[in-house]
Amino acid sequence: MSELAPVRSDPDVGDRSRIHAELIRRSAGNVLAIPPDGPVLRRPAQHRRARPDTFRPVLGGRDRLLVATATAGWVAFLVAFWIWWLAPQHRAGWVGLIVNSALLLYLSLLPASFLITVNRLRRVNPALKMPRLRVAFVVTRAPSEPWPVARRTLAAMLGQRYPHPFDVWLCDEQPTEEIRGWCAANGVSLSTREDEPGYHRLDWPRRTRCKEGNLAWFYDTRGYESYDVVAQLDCDHVPTPTYLAEMVRPFADPAVGFVGAPSVCDANAAGSWAARSRLFREAFFHGAFQAGHNGGLAPVCIGSHYAVRTAALAEIGGVGPELAEDFSTSFLLTAAGWQGAFALEAAAGGDGPLTFAAMVTQEFQWSRSLQTLLYGMVPGHLRRLPWRLRVRYAHALLHYGSLAGATIAGLCLPPTAAVTGLDWVHVNYLEFLLRWGSVAVWPLAIALLLRRRGLMRPATAPVLSWEAWLGALSRWPYVAWGVTAATLARVRPRTITFKVTPKSRDGMEPLAPRLILPYAVIVLMMSGAALAGERTDQAAGYVFLCLLAGTTYAVVALAIALLHAHEVARATKVHFGHALRATAARPLMLGITATLPLTLALVSYPAYAIRAFAW
Numbered sequence: 001m002s003e004l005a006p007v008r009s010d011p012d013v014g015d016r017s018r019i020h021a022e023l024i025r026r027s028a029g030n031v032l033a034i035p036p037d038g039p040v041l042r043r044p045a046q047h048r049r050a051r052p053d054t055f056r057p058v059l060g061g062r063d064r065l066l067v068a069t070a071t072a073g074w075v076a077f078l079v080a081f082w083i084w085w086l087a088p089q090h091r092a093g094w095v096g097l098i099v100n101s102a103l104l105l106y107l108s109l110l111p112a113s114f115l116i117t118v119n120r121l122r123r124v125n126p127a128l129k130m131p132r133l134r135v136a137f138v139v140t141r142a143p144s145e146p147w148p149v150a151r152r153t154l155a156a157m158l159g160q161r162y163p164h165p166f167d168v169w170l171c172d173e174q175p176t177e178e179i180r181g182w183c184a185a186n187g188v189s190l191s192t193r194e195d196e197p198g199y200h201r202l203d204w205p206r207r208t209r210c211k212e213g214n215l216a217w218f219y220d221t222r223g224y225e226s227y228d229v230v231a232q233l234d235c236d237h238v239p240t241p242t243y244l245a246e247m248v249r250p251f252a253d254p255a256v257g258f259v260g261a262p263s264v265c266d267a268n269a270a271g272s273w274a275a276r277s278r279l280f281r282e283a284f285f286h287g288a289f290q291a292g293h294n295g296g297l298a299p300v301c302i303g304s305h306y307a308v309r310t311a312a313l314a315e316i317g318g319v320g321p322e323l324a325e326d327f328s329t330s331f332l333l334t335a336a337g338w339q340g341a342f343a344l345e346a347a348a349g350g351d352g353p354l355t356f357a358a359m360v361t362q363e364f365q366w367s368r369s370l371q372t373l374l375y376g377m378v379p380g381h382l383r384r385l386p387w388r389l390r391v392r393y394a395h396a397l398l399h400y401g402s403l404a405g406a407t408i409a410g411l412c413l414p415p416t417a418a419v420t421g422l423d424w425v426h427v428n429y430l431e432f433l434l435r436w437g438s439v440a441v442w443p444l445a446i447a448l449l450l451r452r453r454g455l456m457r458p459a460t461a462p463v464l465s466w467e468a469w470l471g472a473l474s475r476w477p478y479v480a481w482g483v484t485a486a487t488l489a490r491v492r493p494r495t496i497t498f499k500v501t502p503k504s505r506d507g508m509e510p511l512a513p514r515l516i517l518p519y520a521v522i523v524l525m526m527s528g529a530a531l532a533g534e535r536t537d538q539a540a541g542y543v544f545l546c547l548l549a550g551t552t553y554a555v556v557a558l559a560i561a562l563l564h565a566h567e568v569a570r571a572t573k574v575h576f577g578h579a580l581r582a583t584a585a586r587p588l589m590l591g592i593t594a595t596l597p598l599t600l601a602l603v604s605y606p607a608y609a610i611r612a613f614a615w
Contacts, residue, residue: 019205023317026224030336031317036203037376038328039317045337045384048255054128054341055295058121058288063453067446071115074442078108081435089426096424100413106406111443113395114284117292118446121455123344124250124294131252133228135166137244138191140214141235143174150235154188157233160244167227171218193217204321211303212319219318224310231259231307236267237350239305246346247307257312257338258330262286262457263302265352271571273563274359275352277471283461288450290342298389299342300330300396304350312338321377324369328377331393335381344457355567356560357515359471360478367400367482368489374398375490404480411522414545415529421538429541473556477518508572508582511564516587519557520594526550527597534604540612547605550598557591 016034023031023039033040059067084090085104091097137157141150150170157168170183171191183190193199199217200208207213215223215232223230231247233239243261250256263286269275286302293299301308303326313319313329316336320328330340353359374397382390417424447463450456462468526546533543561584569579580588 022220023205026314027317028315030315034205034317036321038204038321038373039332039377040380041316041332041336041384043384045335047337047386048257048339050255050295050339050341051253053125054250054253054256055122056125058123058291058344058455059453063449064119066449067118070442070446070449071119074111074115074439077435077439077442081108081439084435085427092423092426096422099409100424103406103409103413106402108439111440114289114443115446117289117297118450119292120295120297121288121291122294123291124246124341126249126345128249128252130163130245130249132164133248133251134226135162135164135244135248136169136223136227136230137166138169138171138215138218138230138232139235140171140211140232141173142209142214145235147176147179151182153233153235153238154183154186156238156240157244158186158188159241160239161241162244162248166244169218169222171214173214189222191218191222205318207321210323210325212321212325215319219310219313224314227310229307229309230313231305233305233348234303234350237263237304237348238267239346239348243346243348246343250341250343251307251309253339253341255339256341257309257333257336258301259307259341259343259346260290260299260301260330261305261307261343261346261348262290263304263350264347264457265304265350266458267349268351268354271567272352272354273467273567274356274471275354276465277467278352278359278362279458280461280465280468281471283456283458284447284450286457287344287459288455291344291455293340293392294342296388297392298330298334299340301326301340305346305348306330308333309338312336322369322373323365324373327370327396328373331373331378332381334389335384344455355509355511356474356564357509357512360475360515363475363478364482364485367404367479368486369482370397370400371483371486372489374401375486400479401483404476404483407476408480411525411549414542414549415525417542418529418533418539418546421533421536423539424542470556470559473552474519474560508568508574508579510583511561511587513587513590516557516560516590519553519560520590522553523550523557523591523594523598526553527594527601530601530605531597534601534608537612540609543605543608547598547602550601554591554595554598557594558588561588561591 020031020034023034030042031039032042057064085101137160139150139153139157141147150172154168154170160166167189168187169189169191170179172179173192174194175183175190175192180190182188193214193216196217199206199213201213202208204212206216219230229248229251231244247259247261250259263282264279265275266279269279290299303324306326308329312333315338316329316332319325320332322328334340353362378393378397382393385393413424416422444463451459451461451463526549530543530546530550533539533546562580565580565584565588566576568574568583569576572579
């Protein structure tokens with residue numbers, strides 16, 4: 001197929017009032033306003049119900065009983081823990097009890113959403129008849145993304161085993177002559193907003209340098225008029241031959257407006273610990289957790305690939321705002337009354353972050369984007385949702401802020417007690433760990449069962465891994481930075497540019513020392529508090545916790561630098577020592593320097609502990 005000319009008579013699409021008029025017409029009056037935060041939709045919404053045969057249970061009866069029993073065990077031991085924790089003899093003071101209890105309450109309830117969803121696991125009914133719909137299969141490409149990567153994805157898109165006709169499209173920001181020629185020779189239609197200033201606006205809708213603006217041109221010129229369903233991919237996510245069939249099948253139910261799928265970023269996992277960290281850490285989310293939202297709890301689309309019913313998308317004014325356009329689009333479609341589905345068996349593998357720098361950039365951008373949605377678009381639409389979905393979306397949007405706040409609070413408590421001599425609570429630390437472990441073992445047992453049943457994505461991902469732990473320990477400072485950046489942007493608005501995740505290594509790419517700085521600061525803070533605490537005999541337990549935290553983050557800082565050099569050496573085929581000197585020497589020295597006071601505190605601790613504990 002050749003490149004098609006746009007179908008639109010109004011050239012002044014950059015004017016917000018004219019865009020508003022277009023969206024009102026296309027949405028049949030459902031879009032009332034289009035502020036930069038996102039559309040304002042008419043209320044009330046008509047909430048559609050999925051048909052009874054759309055979803056089927058994932059687990060058999062015996063497994064469902066095991067999951068329910070383990071969940072009951074978690075509840076029982078959690079209640080027992082809190083009865084023990086709140087015993088009067090454990091209270092050293094009200095401030096310490098309240099602060100520590102608030103932190104523990106957050107941590108103890110973290111598994112709740114996981115346990116709720118795994119007790120209602122559902123998949124799309126494979127017996128549903130494939131609907132005969134007008135389908136477009138679309139991949140997007142930014143100028144920084146290599147053409148061979150997109151070409152590989154397009155070849156897989158053309159090779160789908162799908163029972164009805166469908167069209168393949170490339171939405172390319174700046175197509176070259178090579179790209180145009182390849183598309184023409186292979187029957188791929190080309191959509192580009194390259195010379196359309198109205199689709200390079202500084203804010204939503206039709207925003208420049210982001211996927212939303214790229215796709216908006218396609219939908220406005222062809223998508224809405226020519227297709228019933230559009231399945232869209234990032235250029236690095238290569239679909240398996242049955243992918244399109246799995247994504248379109250749920251649309252047999254007229255209540256389904258969007259379909260999400262597992263975002264498995266495993267293509268470069270062998271060469272990047274950061275990619276494996278994300279892959280393993282999110283394996284339950286992209287499997288059992290999302291499947292547990294089928295049938296009423298609103299699964300979310302993941303930006304790397306999802307599908308929409310064009311009539312539903314038109315009703316909300318098009319693809320949603322922000323870098324997290326996947327989340328905002330899912331939320332708006334749900335708020336407009338459409339049902340979502342999660343296609344557990346739809347497989348498309350893509351690239352994860354190649355480096356630690358790419359990983360934390362993603363964490364920063366995602367947390368900033370979701371926090372921006374929390375401040376802007378979401379609150380005005382929550383009233384359109386039933387209470388269960390209000391709680392569901394509030395939980396999702398508060399995740400980053402609560403993660404950052406809880407981690408900072410948890411790191412501040414031990415050094416405060418060590419320096420001041422304050423005793424937060426009177427509990428035996430070993431007993432605390434045993435009781436806490438008795439609560440944590442139940443979700444872990446469920447996780448192992450679900451992995452055995454192949455419900456992680458990828459199915460072979462480990463439940464526990466050093467990559468996931470290192471990623472979890474290292475990501476939160478950049479999550480906190482993203483939340484802070486979104487908050488500051490509400491006070492002093494400014495234009496923000498989104499950064500595309502690199503799809504290839506840039507030779508001997510250096511690791512910036514500033515990326516290690518947060519962990520070095522933590523090590524120094526904990527070491528200083530431990531040394532101060534060792535001058536008294538009042539806080540030996542908290543001094544130990546300071547040393548434990550300091551040692552942990554010293555390992556984090558050193559591991560990030562050494563792993564970066566190791567992966568660069570392997571990718572560029574140079575000696576490890578050369579790669580270390582060229583790319584990670586400064587951050588490694590920063591980490592080593594931070595460990596010097598920690599070493600002093602560790603050496604001093606045994607004698608101090610003997611004196612403090614009167615051994």
